[in-house]
Amino acid sequence: MAAQTPGRPNPTRKVLWIGAAAALLMAGWGTLGWYLTNGFQMAHEMPSVGGPFALVGTNGQTVTDKDFAGKPRAMFFGFTYCPDVCPTTLADVGAWMKALGDKADDIRFIFVSIDPERDTPELMRDYLTAFDPRITGLTGSVQQIDAIKRAYRVYAKKVPTEGGDYTMDHTAGVYLFDKDGNFAGTVNYTEPTDEAVKKIRSVLG
Numbered sequence: 001m002a003a004q005t006p007g008r009p010n011p012t013r014k015v016l017w018i019g020a021a022a023a024l025l026m027a028g029w030g031t032l033g034w035y036l037t038n039g040f041q042m043a044h045e046m047p048s049v050g051g052p053f054a055l056v057g058t059n060g061q062t063v064t065d066k067d068f069a070g071k072p073r074a075m076f077f078g079f080t081y082c083p084d085v086c087p088t089t090l091a092d093v094g095a096w097m098k099a100l101g102d103k104a105d106d107i108r109f110i111f112v113s114i115d116p117e118r119d120t121p122e123l124m125r126d127y128l129t130a131f132d133p134r135i136t137g138l139t140g141s142v143q144q145i146d147a148i149k150r151a152y153r154v155y156a157k158k159v160p161t162e163g164g165d166y167t168m169d170h171t172a173g174v175y176l177f178d179k180d181g182n183f184a185g186t187v188n189y190t191e192p193t194d195e196a197v198k199k200i201r202s203v204l205g
């Protein structure tokens with residue numbers, strides 16, 4: 001085959017360029033189309049956080065979201081055997097309550113167990129009493145806890161420890177809900193007290 005003369009159009013190359021341009025255009029349209037359908041849909045169907053639940057209180061009674069109707073909530077998820085995140089968060093909640101003063105009664109602080117196999121109602125009661133008896137403790141059956149984990153987008157996983165025991169990896173942070181049960185953001189783990197209290201005041205209305 002003879003060498004190509006410089007500057008002379010090469011029909012094969014031209015066809016390739018047109019093909020490449022067409023492929024890019026199609027890929028572009030494809031992406032645009034994907035955004036128009038999925039992207040748009042995703043933006044308008046943001047995963048909701050919260051909703052109804054049925055759990056078990058520290059006296060063994062059934063507790064549902066309706067028991068908190070008309071009152072803002074600060075909910076967090078953990079377990080009584082937690083070595084660090086939960087005790088730290090519970091101590092923080094105590095500090096927030098102190099900073100809120102009388103206003104602390106206008107919001108319910110709720111600690112939900114993600115370790116229902118070990119966290120009995122009695123254990124939850126004894127544990128929370130050591131922090132602040134105003135904190136509501138909720139546990140339940142594995143199925144009940146699984147349901148609230150799904151609805152509240154909570155991650156929790158058993159992690160085996162030496163000696164056949166286990167600990168739990170779990171979502172940190174406190175979820176805030178306004179008096180109508182609408183999700184209103186989170187207080188992050190170890191967030192400074194003044195910022196946390198500011199966020200809590202914003203849901204008190």
Ligand code: NI
Nearest residue numbers: 078082085086
């Ligand atoms: Ni914890």
